[in-house]
Amino acid sequence: MNKKTVGIVGVGNVGSTLAFTLATKNICSTLLLKDVRENFVQAMALDISQATNASKSKTVTKACLKDEEFKNCDVIVITAGIARRPGMSRDDLLLTNAKIMTSVITQIIPNNPNAVIIVVSNPLDAMVYIALKASNWSRNKIIGMAGILDSARMAHFIFEKLGYGQGQIEASVMGGHGDDMVPLADFSTVAGVRLSEVLSKEDIDDIVYKTKNGGAQIVKLLETGSAYYAPAYSTTLMIEAILEDKKEIYPCAVMLDGEYSYEDIVSGVPVMLGANGVEKIIELNLKNEQKEQFSKSIASVKELIDILKEKL
Numbered sequence: 001m002n003k004k005t006v007g008i009v010g011v012g013n014v015g016s017t018l019a020f021t022l023a024t025k026n027i028c029s030t031l032l033l034k035d036v037r038e039n040f041v042q043a044m045a046l047d048i049s050q051a052t053n054a055s056k057s058k059t060v061t062k063a064c065l066k067d068e069e070f071k072n073c074d075v076i077v078i079t080a081g082i083a084r085r086p087g088m089s090r091d092d093l094l095l096t097n098a099k100i101m102t103s104v105i106t107q108i109i110p111n112n113p114n115a116v117i118i119v120v121s122n123p124l125d126a127m128v129y130i131a132l133k134a135s136n137w138s139r140n141k142i143i144g145m146a147g148i149l150d151s152a153r154m155a156h157f158i159f160e161k162l163g164y165g166q167g168q169i170e171a172s173v174m175g176g177h178g179d180d181m182v183p184l185a186d187f188s189t190v191a192g193v194r195l196s197e198v199l200s201k202e203d204i205d206d207i208v209y210k211t212k213n214g215g216a217q218i219v220k221l222l223e224t225g226s227a228y229y230a231p232a233y234s235t236t237l238m239i240e241a242i243l244e245d246k247k248e249i250y251p252c253a254v255m256l257d258g259e260y261s262y263e264d265i266v267s268g269v270p271v272m273l274g275a276n277g278v279e280k281i282i283e284l285n286l287k288n289e290q291k292e293q294f295s296k297s298i299a300s301v302k303e304l305i306d307i308l309k310e311k312l
């Protein structure tokens, strides 16, 4: 069994679903949970530990009530922050979640010098940016989870349209995790067959629209929060790639430093994930139209970062 420790900060719907998955699937040996709600985090740790024993997994789950107990993690996932409600954009969470992110980073980094941090809180790209600035860590060690989620949503909508091919769909989304994300129909396939071979332009446009709106659709239906199964599962894939040094390629939010001709901005691009976090950034050969969409998405994230620079 591996001797890896994963820490989760924020055990709301995404954090607790992720914890349940990691513990019952034996993905790490120790799972540390942290949340400002002390009784709640203890309840989650107990419930998940009991599920773990039912599943015969050997992961040990603990609630950490003191900062110093949350230590020596190999990977830390931060889901802390408020979730949007119907009618809100992820950007509406900016200032509240930026304060929470800064405080979480300040608390956790002294006792976790070797961790790779995965940020899940929204607005995602701006939260990765602020976590990097607050920690002063190198960009390979602080990564945002969103591209896998958005690509999974796109795969779902492709399947919904086609009615076949589930499990064989490779969908690709890049850009920020916001209304201007860039679903890449040209880079998406069903068993290697390009989408344009099996779907009309109208169908593809509809898939793109639904993908961009995928999070909001669930927020509207839930009324009290946002999606959690797909975000948690997407995060699990990133954790496994890092803990097992898999060198797998996933779309993730990273700080760009010249890639795609942008710097000092966070956006979703394909990266290779391994033991050191982001080990390589892959630059796709985009068409002009895709470059324009990417640039619009970068501009939206930049607006948020400018607000943070002014107000924090």
Ligand SMILES: O=C(O)C[C@H](O)C(=O)O
Pocket: 083, 084, 090, 122, 149, 177, 214, 215, 216, 219, 226, 227, 228, 231
């Ligand atoms: O939609 C949200 O607000 C949560 C998350 O970013 C998602 O896409 O599910």
